[in-house]
Amino acid sequence: MKHLLSATDLTHDEAVRVLDVAEEMAATQSREIKKLPTLRGKTVVNLFFEDSTRTRISFETAAKRLSADVINFSPRGSSVSKGESLKDTVLTLGAMHTDAIVVRHPASGASARIAHSTWTGASVINAGDGTHQHPTQSLLDAMTIRRHLKAPGGPGADSPGKGGGAARVGQEVSGQDLSGLNVMIVGDVLHSRVARSGVDLFSTLGAQVTLVAPATLLPVGVETWSSRFFYDLDQALTEVPPDALMMLRVQRERMSGAGGGFFPSPQEYSREYGLDARRLAGLPPHAIVMHPGPMNRGLEITSEAADSARSVVVEQVANGVAVRMAVLYLTLTGAKE
Amino acid sequence: MAATEVLDGPDVARAIQRIAHEVLEKNHGPEGLVILGIPTRGVPLAARLASAIGRIEPGWDQALGQLDVTMYRDDLSRAPTRAVERTALPPAGIEGATVVLVDDVLYSGRTIRAALDALADLGRPKAVRLAVLVDRGHRELPIRADYVGKNLPTALAERVRVLLAEPDGRDAVLIEGAFQ
Numbered sequence: 001m002k003h004l005l006s007a008t009d010l011t012h013d014e015a016v017r018v019l020d021v022a023e024e025m026a027a028t029q030s031r032e033i034k035k036l037p038t039l040r041g042k043t044v045v046n047l048f049f050e051d052s053t054r055t056r057i058s059f060e061t062a063a064k065r066l067s068a069d070v071i072n073f074s075p076r077g078s079s080v081s082k083g084e085s086l087k088d089t090v091l092t093l094g095a096m097h098t099d100a101i102v103v104r105h106p107a108s109g110a111s112a113r114i115a116h117s118t119w120t121g122a123s124v125i126n127a128g129d130g131t132h133q134h135p136t137q138s139l140l141d142a143m144t145i146r147r148h149l150k151a152p153g154g155p156g157a158d159s160p161g162k163g164g165g166a167a168r169v170g171q172e173v174s175g176q177d178l179s180g181l182n183v184m185i186v187g188d189v190l191h192s193r194v195a196r197s198g199v200d201l202f203s204t205l206g207a208q209v210t211l212v213a214p215a216t217l218l219p220v221g222v223e224t225w226s227s228r229f230f231y232d233l234d235q236a237l238t239e240v241p242p243d244a245l246m247m248l249r250v251q252r253e254r255m256s257g258a259g260g261g262f263f264p265s266p267q268e269y270s271r272e273y274g275l276d277a278r279r280l281a282g283l284p285p286h287a288i289v290m291h292p293g294p295m296n297r298g299l300e301i302t303s304e305a306a307d308s309a310r311s312v313v314v315e316q317v318a319n320g321v322a323v324r325m326a327v328l329y330l331t332l333t334g335a336k337e
Numbered sequence: 338m339a340a341t342e343v344l345d346g347p348d349v350a351r352a353i354q355r356i357a358h359e360v361l362e363k364n365h366g367p368e369g370l371v372i373l374g375i376p377t378r379g380v381p382l383a384a385r386l387a388s389a390i391g392r393i394e395p396g397w398d399q400a401l402g403q404l405d406v407t408m409y410r411d412d413l414s415r416a417p418t419r420a421v422e423r424t425a426l427p428p429a430g431i432e433g434a435t436v437v438l439v440d441d442v443l444y445s446g447r448t449i450r451a452a453l454d455a456l457a458d459l460g461r462p463k464a465v466r467l468a469v470l471v472d473r474g475h476r477e478l479p480i481r482a483d484y485v486g487k488n489l490p491t492a493l494a495e496r497v498r499v500l501l502a503e504p505d506g507r508d509a510v511l512i513e514g515a516f517q
Contacts, residue, residue: 001418017420024405024421033458038408066408174423326421329408334418 001330003115003124006133007200012177015204018326019143020174025329026322029065039068042099042332046072047089048127049080049105054293054317055127055137059102062324068332071098086110087119094120100332101125108132123331131191137292138197140323142178142205144316145244148288150176179206182240186212186233187248187273187300190219190262194292195248199227212236214273216262233273237282245283246290247275247301266299275305288312340498344487344510349470349501352486353382356468357389359484364435367397369463371434373404375452376422378441381503382470386439400427404438404459409451426459436462437484441499443469446480471510473497 001014010018028036044063048056056072063070073093075081080089086105093101100123103111108130115124128134150173183202189195189211202209209227211218222229230236250269263269270276275289283289289301289310297303306313344352364370367390374383380403387401405422413419438452449467456465468484473491487510491497496513500506 021421024423027424028408031459036408036458037454038413329421330418333413335415 001334003111003126004135004327004331005112005115005124005126007135007138007197007204008133009135010201010204012204012206015139015142015201016175016177018139018323018330019146021329022139022143022319022322022326023174025325026319029318029322034065035067036065037067038329039063039066039332042068043097044068044070044100044102044328044332045093045098045122046070046127047093047101047103047105048073049075049103049110050128052104052128054320055104058317058320059125059127059136059324061321062328063100065321066325066328068099068328086113087117090114090117090119094122098122100328102127104128106130125327125331128193130193132193132196133200134193134197135201136320136324136327137194138201139327140316140320141194141198141246141290141292142201143319143323144290144312145178145181145183145202145207145288146173146176147315147319148312149181149243149286150178177205178202181207181243182210183207183244183246184210184212184236184240184242185227185246185248186236186275188217188250188262189213189222189248190217191251192248194246198246199225203227208240210236210240210242212273214263214269233279237279241284242287243284244288244290245275246292247295247305249292249294250296250299252296270299274299275301277302277304280305280308280310283310290316293317340511340513342509342511343489344471344508346502346508349486349508349510352470353385353389356484356486357386357393360386360437360466360468361390361393363466363483367394369433369435370397371400371402371427371429371431371436371462373402373426373431373436373438373456375438375440375448376403376405377504378499378501379403379439381501382441383439386437386468398427400429400434402426404452404455406448406451406455409454411447411451424455424459431456431460431462434462435464435466437466437468439468441470441501442497443467443472443480443482443485444475444497446476446478449480450478470499471497 046056060070102125104127110129111124111126185195199209203226211227211229212233291313372383372387374380387399391399402425405424407419407421466483469482470486471489472482472485473489498511500509502508
């Protein structure tokens with residue numbers, strides 16, 4: 001695996017392999033010495049043209065735990081603010097012999113442009129491009145779902161994923177996919193690269209994906225995706241009870257105005273599409289609640305749901321480091337072709 | 338390609354039995370012993386060695402585990418990407434223990450070098466010993482085995498294959514020659 005640009009790059013077996021490696025990486029993170037010498041001497045550049053806390057820190061942590069050198073690049077305070085092009089920025093990084101470039105960019109396809117160019121020979125990992133893809137996010141989501149719902153005993157087993165035995169449980173699910181599970185993704189699908197990557201990856205792994213959103217927040221052509229979709233959340237929850245329920249962030253920065261004309265008001269959005277105590281209580285007993293973060297509490301998710309025992313939001317962050325370690329390992333080792 | 342069988346099933350069983358006695362003799366009993374197999378074929382061998390020691394010393398707690406060395410290898414950017422295997426230590430860990438590493442074939446010594454580094458990140462054992470089923474020579478590092486099932490002088494072009502009942506259906510050690 002030279003690059004990771006899209007969740008569609010991964011076949012079923014490759015995706016399971018990434019998750020299995022991620023579980024072994026996660027097991028090393030409960031040790032006293034968390035650092036592994038695996039990528040000693042490699043240089044990883046975090047090239048982030050968009051604000052991000054958790055993804056950048058997660059990639060930085062992952063690279064450092066594998067002993068790679070990490071350089072963080074942000075356009076503010078760099079030549080990009082003087083008008084340097086993406087090409088020249090990448091050429092500069094290439095001249096410094098970087099081994100991997102982790103790219104986040106507001107333009108869809110930016111990471112693919114770099115990967116398919118002759119600007120650099122480095123591995124390119126997409127950390128989110130516009131409204132297109134965010135493959136490591138969907139991998140960490142899949143890892144979280146698999147841990148909770150594929151552990152021995154199956155859905156409904158009394159949360160064996162919690163506590164000190166988590167690493168052991170994670171390893172016990174190794175080799176498994178997400179077949180037979182219902183994953184429901186609710187909210188701003190239109191602007192969401194998390195949703196697109198999720199639909200692709202979860203389907204590859206055998207899950208049934210259901211999207212729920214107001215018609216204004218579903219993209220044109222959604223009927224051609226491998227997922228089903230609903231406009232009514234309560235109807236969807238009744239007809240396809242989810243094993244994993246993922247609430248998407250309402251991306252106000254990609255909308256103009258308060259609701260940007262996509263919905264009448266935040267109050268109405270939260271009434272129709274928010275996860276509140278009533279909808280939380282109606283979920284199947286084993287179902288987990290996920291959110292890619294950062295959460296708009298009170299908009300797409302209430303604090304009651306976000307802080308409930310079903311919420312695995314914090315675990316998603318921890319699994320993010322393990323997944324990114326696995327992706328860095330798989331892209332940066334192996335003989336050059 | 339001609340394959341010569343140098344050890345058969347009963348030979349492998351006898352070698353493990355003898356190594357079990359040697360381990361106990363050198364350690365003056367089973368006190369503090371931890372047996373760690375190196376994936377993949379070191380793992381079933383370690384399990385057999387631990388149960389052989391357990392049969393001789395029924396009071397021993399059979400501290401058995403496995404140690405993956407993939408992420409400590411020095412050839413990660415030369416060979417194709419390797420699968421990462423599991424590391425699992427016995428509940429008491431390896432702190433102050435006498436660890437016996439178990440692998441199928443000792444060759445360049447690089448796997449054992451990686452294993453020593455991996456072990457150092459997991460704790461500080463009192464001593465580390467090495468048990469292998471076959472020592473085929475051609476070391477590239479100053480490493481030797483404490484317990485050897487069979488010393489097998491080989492040519493560099495030859496290939497040593499260890500078959501074990503758990504993954505392969507039968508026990509045997511084969512030498513495959515490049516040219517006859």
